[in-house]
Structures are given as C-alpha cells and as structure tokens.
Amino acid sequence: MKRFTDLYWRLDATSSTNEKVDSLREYFAAARPEDAACAIRVLSGGRQLRAVSTTLLRQWAAEAAGIPLWLVEECYAHVGDLAETLALVLPHPGPDAATTGVGMGLAECMRTTIEDLRGASDQQKRLVVERVWQLLAPRERIVWHKLLTGGCRVGVSQTLVARALAEVAGVDPAVMAHRLMGTGVTDAESYAQAMSSEPTADDARRPYPFFLASAIECEPSDLGPTSDWIAEWKWDGMRAQLVRRGADATLWSRGEELVNGAFPEVIAAAAAIPDGTVLDGELLAVRGNKLLGFAAVSKRSGRRSVPRKLLEEVPCIFVAYDLLEDDGADIRGLPLVERRLRLESLVPLPCTAGAEPAASEAVGVPFETAASPQPRLLHSPCVVGNAWDALAAARATSRGRGVEGIMLKRRSSVYGVGRVRGDWWKWKIEPLEIDVVLLYAQAGHGRRAGLHSDYTLGVWHDGRLVPVAKAYSGLADAEIVELDRIVRATTLDKHGPVRVVQPTQVFQLAFEGISHSTRHKSGVAVRFPRIVRWRRDKTPSEAGTLADLVQLIDAGTIDASPQPEMTP
Amino acid sequence: MSDLLAVTDAGLYCSQGDFYIDPWRRVPRAIITHAHADHARSGCGRYLCASPGTLVLRSRVGSSAPIDSLRHGETLSINGVEVSLHPAGHVLGSAQVRLSHAGTTWVVTGDYKLEADPTCAPFEPVECDVFVTESTFGLPVYRWQDPAAVATEINDWWRANRDAGRTSVLLAYALGKAQRLAAAVDPSIGPIIGHGAVMKMVDAYRASGVRLPPIDRVPPRARKMGGGRALVIAPPSVAGSRWLGLFGETSVAMASGWMSLRGVRRRRGFDKGFVVSDHADFPGLLTAIAASRARRVLVTHGFTDTLTRLLQERGVDAAVLPTRFTGEAAPDAAVAERDDDTQDDTTDMSEEAPV
Numbered sequence: 019m020k021r022f023t024d025l026y027w028r029l030d031a032t033s034s035t036n037e038k039v040d041s042l043r044e045y046f047a048a049a050r051p052e053d054a055a056c057a058i059r060v061l062s063g064g065r066q067l068r069a070v071s072t073t074l075l076r077q078w079a080a081e082a083a084g085i086p087l088w089l090v091e092e093c094y095a096h097v098g099d100l101a102e103t104l105a106l107v108l109p110h111p112g113p114d115a116a117t118t119g120v121g122m123g124l125a126e127c128m129r130t131t132i133e134d135l136r137g138a139s140d141q142q143k144r145l146v147v148e149r150v151w152q153l154l155a156p157r158e159r160i161v162w163h164k165l166l167t168g169g170c171r172v173g174v175s176q177t178l179v180a181r182a183l184a185e186v187a188g189v190d191p192a193v194m195a196h197r198l199m200g201t202g203v204t205d206a207e208s209y210a211q212a213m214s215s216e217p218t219a220d221d222a223r224r225p226y227p228f229f230l231a232s233a234i235e236c237e238p239s240d241l242g243p244t245s246d247w248i249a250e251w252k253w254d255g256m257r258a259q260l261v262r263r264g265a266d267a268t269l270w271s272r273g274e275e276l277v278n279g280a281f282p283e284v285i286a287a288a289a290a291i292p293d294g295t296v297l298d299g300e301l302l303a304v305r306g307n308k309l310l311g312f313a314a315v316s317k318r319s320g321r322r323s324v325p326r327k328l329l330e331e332v333p334c335i336f337v338a339y340d341l342l343e344d345d346g347a348d349i350r351g352l353p354l355v356e357r358r359l360r361l362e363s364l365v366p367l368p369c370t371a372g373a374e375p376a377a378s379e380a381v382g383v384p385f386e387t388a389a390s391p392q393p394r395l396l397h398s399p400c401v402v403g404n405a406w407d408a409l410a411a412a413r414a415t416s417r418g419r420g421v422e423g424i425m426l427k428r429r430s431s432v433y434g435v436g437r438v439r440g441d442w443w444k445w446k447i448e449p450l451e452i453d454v455v456l457l458y459a460q461a462g463h464g465r466r467a468g469l470h471s472d473y474t475l476g477v478w479h480d481g482r483l484v485p486v487a488k489a490y491s492g493l494a495d496a497e498i499v500e501l502d503r504i505v506r507a508t509t510l511d512k513h514g515p516v517r518v519v520q521p522t523q524v525f526q527l528a529f530e531g532i533s534h535s536t537r538h539k540s541g542v543a544v545r546f547p548r549i550v551r552w553r554r555d556k557t558p559s560e561a562g563t564l565a566d567l568v569q570l571i572d573a574g575t576i577d578a579s580p581q582p583e584m585t586p
Numbered sequence: 587m588s589d590l591l592a593v594t595d596a597g598l599y600c601s602q603g604d605f606y607i608d609p610w611r612r613v614p615r616a617i618i619t620h621a622h623a624d625h626a627r628s629g630c631g632r633y634l635c636a637s638p639g640t641l642v643l644r645s646r647v648g649s650s651a652p653i654d655s656l657r658h659g660e661t662l663s664i665n666g667v668e669v670s671l672h673p674a675g676h677v678l679g680s681a682q683v684r685l686s687h688a689g690t691t692w693v694v695t696g697d698y699k700l701e702a703d704p705t706c707a708p709f710e711p712v713e714c715d716v717f718v719t720e721s722t723f724g725l726p727v728y729r730w731q732d733p734a735a736v737a738t739e740i741n742d743w744w745r746a747n748r749d750a751g752r753t754s755v756l757l758a759y760a761l762g763k764a765q766r767l768a769a770a771v772d773p774s775i776g777p778i779i780g781h782g783a784v785m786k787m788v789d790a791y792r793a794s795g796v797r798l799p800p801i802d803r804v805p806p807r808a809r810k811m812g813g814g815r816a817l818v819i820a821p822p823s824v825a826g827s828r829w830l831g832l833f834g835e836t837s838v839a840m841a842s843g844w845m846s847l848r849g850v851r852r853r854r855g856f857d858k859g860f861v862v863s864d865h866a867d868f869p870g871l872l873t874a875i876a877a878s879r880a881r882r883v884l885v886t887h888g889f890t891d892t893l894t895r896l897l898q899e900r901g902v903d904a905a906v907l908p909t910r911f912t913g914e915a916a917p918d919a920a921v922a923e924r925d926d927d928t929q930d931d932t933t934d935m936s937e938e939a940p941v
C-alpha cells in the first residue's frame with residue numbers, strides 16, 4: 019500500500035509525461051503481480067465500487083476526531099476534497115503506523131479493507147475503517163479513502179500506463195495498449211500474460227486502442243489541397259468499436275466498457291458482417307431521419323439491458339467510419355483511403371440521417387420506409403467538396419443536420435494509438451453564445467480546491483434571472499482568484515458550500531447545442547457550456563434572455579426530448 | 587460596564603485609555619502587537635511595542651517615528667488603563683496586549699503560535715476575562731507537525747538538490763519566517779543566501795541580539811550565485827520573477843501553513859511545499875483559548891464564524907469581533923499576481939486577512 023501511495027503522490031506531483039512514465043515503470047518493475055494488476059485497474063480509471071458511503075465516513079471521522087459533523091462539512095467546503103479532508107481531521111496515527119501500515123500490499127489492502135466490506139454491516143465496516151485509520155499516515159489515508167469511496171482518479175492516461183508496462187515487459191507499446199483494452203488485466207495471472215513477450219491467446223474479443231483526433235488549429239486551407247483529405251461529418255453520438263470475431267460480436271465504448279447490453283439492435287445487426295472484422299464508428303440515436311444527439315444516446319449507454327419503451331423512444335444505429343481489422347488481419351497500417359474502400363464494400367449503406375429529405379432522395383437511399391426495417395449498420399459517407407470553400411459551406415449546414423461539424427482525415431493516414439496530431443482534425447462548428455449572469459458559486463476541487471470556481475449562470479425571464487447552465491472552466495487562474503474574492507464579498511446567502519451572490523458579474527457563455535428539457539427549471543438544456551470571456555464591460559441588465567435561448571432551439575437545432583414541452 | 591475595546595473606522599480602540607491596537611489608519615497613539623505590515627502602519631503619532639521588537643518595528647515605520655517600548659510583563663498606565671505586553675511567539679517582539687481597567691482584564695493576542703521558535707520568546711498564556719484571539723488557521727484540517735521534523739524535511743530537500751547541482755529556493759515571509767527557517771536548517775549542507783528584503787530583517791534581528799547562521803547577501807549586479815549548492819531564502823513575490831535567474835537551475839519550495847492542502851500546493855505550482863506557520867494551528871488556538879481562562883472569547887480575522895460556533899457549542903461565551911474586514915483568510919490572498927516588487931516585501935498577507 020505504501021508503494022502505491024508513493025506512486026500516487028509522485029504522479030500527482032509532476033506534470034511531465036516522462037517523469038510520469040518513469041514513476042510508473044519503477045512501480046511496475048518492483049510490484050508483485052497481484053498488486054500490479056490491482057494498480058492497473060485503479061490507474062485505468064475503470065468503474066470502482068463504493069464500499070462505504072461518504073455519509074457514514076464523515077460521521078465516523080467526526081466522532082474519531084471529536085468534532086461535530088458540521089465542522090467536518092465546513093472543512094470539506096474549504097479543502098474541496100473529501101478524502102483529503104477526512105485524512106487531515108482524523109487524529110494522527112499511532113507510533114506503530116510506520117511498521118504495520120507498510121506490510122500490506124495494494125491488492126491485499128483492497129481485498130481485506132475494501133472489497134470484503136461490501137455486504138458487511140455498518141458496524142463491521144466501522145471497525146475495519148477505524149483500524150485502518152490507526153495504521154495509515156495522512157498521505158496514505160487520502161489514497162485509501164479514494165479507493166474506499168470508489169473515487170480514485172489519477173492523472174495518467176491509459177496510453178502512459180501502456181507505455182510504462184511495455185517498457186517493463188519489453189514489448190511494443192501498441193501491443194501492450196491492445197492487451198490492456200477491455201477486460202484485459204484483472205489478477206496476477208492475467209497480468210503475467212499481459213507482461214509476457216509471447217502473443218496472448220485471449221485476443222479474440224479485444225478492441226484496438228482508439229485513435230483520437232485533435233481540434234484544428236489553423237485555417238483548413240493551410241492543410242494543403244483538399245485532395246489530400248477525406249472529410250466526414252463529425253457525428254454527435256458515442257464513439258465505439260464493433261468487434262466481430264469468432265462466434266460473437268462485442269461493442270466497446272471509448273472508456274473500454276463493453277456496451278453490448280445497451281445496444282442490442284446493433285449487436286443483432288453485426289451478425290451480417292463477416293468474422294474477423296473490427297469497425298470503428300459512432301453510436302447514434304436516430305428517429306425517422308432525425309439525429310437525436312449525444313444526450314439521447316447517453317440515455318442508453320449506461321445500461322446493462324434496455325427496456326422496450328426506451329428501445330422504441332431512442333433507437334440507435336452504428337455508423338462506421340473506419341475498418342481496423344479485415345478478414346482477421348490488422349489493417350491499421352494501411353492508408354485510410356484503402357481502409358475506407360474496404361469498409362464501404364463491407365458496410366455498403368451510407369448514413370444519410372440528418373440530411374435534408376431532398377438530399378437523401380438524391381443519394382437514393384431511403385433511410386427508413388414502412389416496407390423495409392431501419393438499417394442498423396451503416397457507413398459514414400464522405401462529405402464531398404473539391405475546394406475548402408465547398409467544405410466550409412457543407413460545414414455551415416452542420417447544426418441543422420444535428421452534427422457537430424466536419425472531420426478531416428488525411429487520405430494516407432494510418433490508424434494510430436491515442437492522440438497523435440497531424441492526420442486527424444476536428445473542424446467543429448463555432449459554438450453558440452449568450453451573455454449570462456453569475457447567480458451561485460461553489461468551491462471547486464483538485465487544483466481549484468478552496469476557490470469558488472463552479473458557477474451557476476442565469477439569463478433574464480419575466481424580470482427575474484433564471485439559472486440555465488453550470489460551468490466549471492474557461493477562466494484563467496488569476497481570474498478565478500479574483501472572482502473568488504468578488505463571490506465572498508457579494509454573498510447574499512449560503513447553502514452548505516453553495517453561495518448565492520448578488521448578480522453583478524456577466525460572462526460570455528459558449529455551448530455546443532441547446533434543447534428543450536423538462537428536467538431543467540428553465541425549460542432548456544445547453545450542452546458543454548463553458549465560460550469564454552468575463553464581460554466586465556457589461557452590467558447584468560445587458561445579459562441575454564430565456565427567449566433568446568428558445569429562439570436558438572427554434573432556429574432548427576437538435577431536439578433531445580421525447581416530449582418537447584416548455585415549463586412556462 | 588462598557589467594553590474596554592471597540593471596533594471603529596480606524597481600528598480596535600480603547601476609549602478609556604484613548605489608544606488603538608494595530609490600527610489600520612493613522613492615529614495619535616497606537617499599541618503594536620508586531621511589525622507585520624497589516625498590523626503596523628506607518629504615520630501614527632506615537633507607537634508602543636514590546637522592547638525586543640523595537641528595531642524590527644523601527645525598520646517598518648521609519649527612523650523618525652516615536653516608539654516607546656515595554657519589557658515583557660512590565661506595566662504602563664495609560665489614562666488609567668493598565669497596559670502590559672506578553673510574548674505571543676509569532677515573530678521577534680510579537681506581543682499579546684493585556685489591558686486592565688476597573689477590575690476587568692482583556693487580552694488581544696495579535697498573531698501567535700505555540701510551537702518553539704529559536705528566534706523569538708515563546709507564547710505565554712495570560713489569564714483574562716475577555717480574550718481576543720486570531721483564527722487564521724481555525725479549521726481542524728490545520729495541524730502542524732513537530733518543527734524538528736519539518737526542518738529535517740527541508741534539509742533532505744536541500745541536500746538532494748545540492749547533490750543534483752540545483753539551487754534550493756525557499757519562499758518565506760521576509761519578517762519572521764525567513765529568520766526562523768534560517769535558524770532551523772543545517773548550515774553545513776551549503777551556503778545560505780538571503781534576498782534583500784530578507785536581509786533587511788536579518789539585520790534587525792541580529793541587531794536585536796538574535797543569533798543566526800551566516801547568510802550571504804546578493805551583491806548588486808550579481809551575474810550568478812550559489813553554484814547550485816545554496817539555499818536561497820526569499821519572499822514569495824519572487825516566484826516566477828527574473829531574479830531567480832541568478833541561480834541557474836532551481837527547485838522552488840514554499841513554506842506556509844496553507845501548504846497543508848494539496849489543492850493549494852498544486853495551484854501555486856511550487857516544486858515543494860513545507861507546512862510551516864507562525865500562526866497557531868487549530869489545536870493551538872483551542873489550547874490558548876482554554877489557557878486564558880477567559881469568560882468571553884472574541885474571535886477575529888480568519889475562520890471567525892466557524893471557531894465562534896464551535897466555542898459556543900462547547901459552552902463558551904464567544905462572538906465574532908466584527909471588523910470591517912470579514913473575508914475569510916483565503917490561501918490565495920497573495921496569489922493574485924503582485925507586481926514584480928522583489929525589493930521590499932515584508933507583508934505576511936498570504937497568511938492572514940488584513941486587519
């Protein structure tokens with residue numbers, strides 16, 4: 019446990035990629051296999067189980083520290099991190115902590131002090147928790163608390179973990195990344211397999227590491243002639259790989275989760291493609307010819323199984339834009355143009371959802387008719403344009419189609435691992451914008467702990483300000499510090515960690531989409547809201563109105579709500 | 587019977603004695619708890635401080651300011667109010683102000699700490715009826731380690747940097763903490779270098795009889811210093827400034843009570859944070875409050891609301907002393923980039939709300 023704690027803090031202390039890989043490599047080179055497997059699970063940020071509720075932990079810590087619960091809560095609001103708060107308020111450990119605390123490895127520690135607690139009575143849990151508290155120093159307690167409450171996030175990407183492990187095992191980083199995908203490493207045995215220099219037997223279900231695009235940084239015309247590029251729509255759905263090998267098909271999200279249960283119609287459709295095929299693409303929610311957007315897909319994605327009603331309300335399709343494995347062969351090293359040719363022959367139907375009805379007729383593929391069932395497996399058609407102006411014009415139609423813009427992929431590009439700049443660019447449409455007023459502020463977490471950096475923002479409606487978005491990012495550190503001071507000075511009321519402030523500050527808010535929502539008081543939901551500018555030049559009276567926002571919806575954007583209803 | 591002290595526009599005022607304690611405006615007569623800039627303003631008619639702090643205060647308020655001093659424990663009557671000054675353990679010459687009038691005794695702590703500090707007299711509990719306490723670190727997450735353990739951490743960091751050929755830069759407030767750290771580290775590891783603002787106070791400390799290890803000055807127009815072996819003690823405002831360029835490759839550490847929190851350490855972007863404070867930690871505040879045996883406790887700058895509520899729940903007659911400044915002591919009070927004034931920075935703003 020001490021070794022893992024040291025790793026955690028070493029990773030926490032540096033922003034240098036090389037130092038992170040060094041720390042990881044040293045850890046894995048020395049760790050016992052069962053501890054290493056456990057560490058990989060934690061580092062990969064997979065879903066963790068919460069063994070003890072944070073409510074109970076707070077109560078127990080308050081009692082152990084001899085302070086009232088409200089004081090623990092005040093500390094939490096100040097520190098911004100519960101695991102750290104509890105570690106700091108607890109009495110310092112006994113003198114034997116240094117010897118006893120060290121002995122237990124990460125795996126044993128997780129098994130005996132966390133996993134075994136599931137299903138135990140609160141009293142049993144409390145005994146274990148209080149015993150561990152006496153054994154661990156504050157910096158070890160922080161990590162253990164995070165593991166215990168299922169919230170241990172470490173700032174390393176899967177790619178870095180794979181790089182470090184590849185160095186220790188002496189295999190290619192891409193091979194290692196592949197071995198770590200999906201349900202890769204779970205115990206000492208599978209760790210030993212992953213670390214072997216031989217090819218492993220259990221490759222059959224694994225997806226490939228995803229290749230990621232970067233936001234374009236220059237004028238598209240600086241990318242050279244359009245003939246070097248393939249343009250596709252940037253779909254507003256969920257990235258996934260469809261793996262068809264042997265008897266079954268598996269569908270993997272970018273978070274490496276197996277999502278077969280959530281998209282049964284796609285799995286059924288995968289029977290039609292040949293064995294030895296891996297497709298990279300996007301899960302989209304579509305009704306009729308209309309794309310329902312990411313929010314709709316996410317209603318499906320977290321589920322192990324889908325009720326019939328939801329299947330009907332949010333029908334999903336898989337739109338493939340790349341072919342990674344063809345006839346059992348890894349073809350990621352072929353040029354994209356070649357992979358696409360093969361893709362289009364395997365999956366001949368192009369996705370025309372979101373296009374104008376006239377345009378889809380022109381293409382000649384009726385998307386859904388009463389006679390034929392909706393096809394579930396389609397390919398992402400190229401956006402045709404023989405000049406950047408033509409592509410820009412196509413991109414301008416994005417919002418009306420329900421897509422996020424255009425992807426530009428170099429014709430000659432191979433399918434790499436992780437985010438490699440240069441070959442795949444996202445050319446997203448400009449965000450929508452409105453001026454909003456700061457209404458509430460809450461202390462942030464991590465780097466921004468103790469500063470009021472989570473903001474609730476509102477617009478005018480009937481002479482009052484109504485909240486429409488929460489935004490966490492977009493301001494420089496110095497601005498956050500300054501705004502924190504304004505928040506403290508203009509607080510009208512406190513509800514726990516949330517401060518209601520006098521409406522004095524105006525911000526320019528950007529967002530990617532907007533839809534009607536019955537879940538939000540304002541009746542609208544904005545997607546990916548973020549602050550782009552502090553409008554010190556504006557007074558709250560100059561901020562936007564709810565009517566402005568509703569107009570943006572009516573201007574023909576996506577509609578994610580099954581029953582579009584505005585609360586008056 | 588009326589209170590001995592009240593908050594006015596100019597500061598904490600004793601009407602019976604017609605004087606102020608740590609006023610924030612220019613007043614005819616000021617008793618100063620210690621020389622940090624937020625407690626000692628220049629331009630007052632007449633100052634009174636504890637005698638060990640006279641030279642330090644003089645360097646802050648100017649050579650012509652009339653400064654009277656009292657030895658620790660010595661009593662002076664001002665318009666019938668008995669005044670005495672008692673060690674607060676915060677920085678050299680820091681004092682708690684004890685006032686006694688018509689059978690009632692008040693103590694104003696100023697800033698204080700209970701930990702041992704070789705550069706100033708230790709905190710002395712003074713019994714009173716009304717205890718006015720600071721609360722800078724008045725949350726239970728703030729608990730200091732043994733000063734010797736922190737000194738070992740600093741020495742280890744310095745030694746590792748020296749072995750790697752890196753200069754160690756330790757950021758600390760120029761008055762008090764810088765001298766305390768210089769006295770605590772192991773001078774056999776390498777040379778200690780002081781920033782100009784630090785040296786001004788080092789001179790005042792030495793002239794007051796405090797023993798400090800040899801500390802080198804940075805000569806004007808220096809091109810290069812320390813040869814990668816030195817420990818440079820400098821005020822926090824030099825962080826990120828060109829002045830650090832004098833020392834080649836550096837590792838920059840901050841010494842502050844706020845370094846207890848990971849979020850603050852990360853946000854400030856230092857290579858290392860050492861938890862060292864000249865203020866009382868949470869248990870220290872409670873200990874001092876109990877030792878005062880006061881029947882009433884007034885809580886001032888810091889986590890005033892929180893500490894007051896806790897004391898009330900524990901049956902103490904406690905209240906917030908309502909000052910004009912009600913902001914919480916924010917860890918980032920000094921982060922908002924100050925201008926690159928590396929010449930004189932003796933303000934301890936980063937550890938307290940301005941009172």
Ligand SMILES: [Zn+2]
Binds near residue numbers: 620622934
């Ligand atoms: Zn002070």
Ligand SMILES: [Zn+2]
Binds near residue numbers: 622624625696697938
């Ligand atoms: Zn102070």
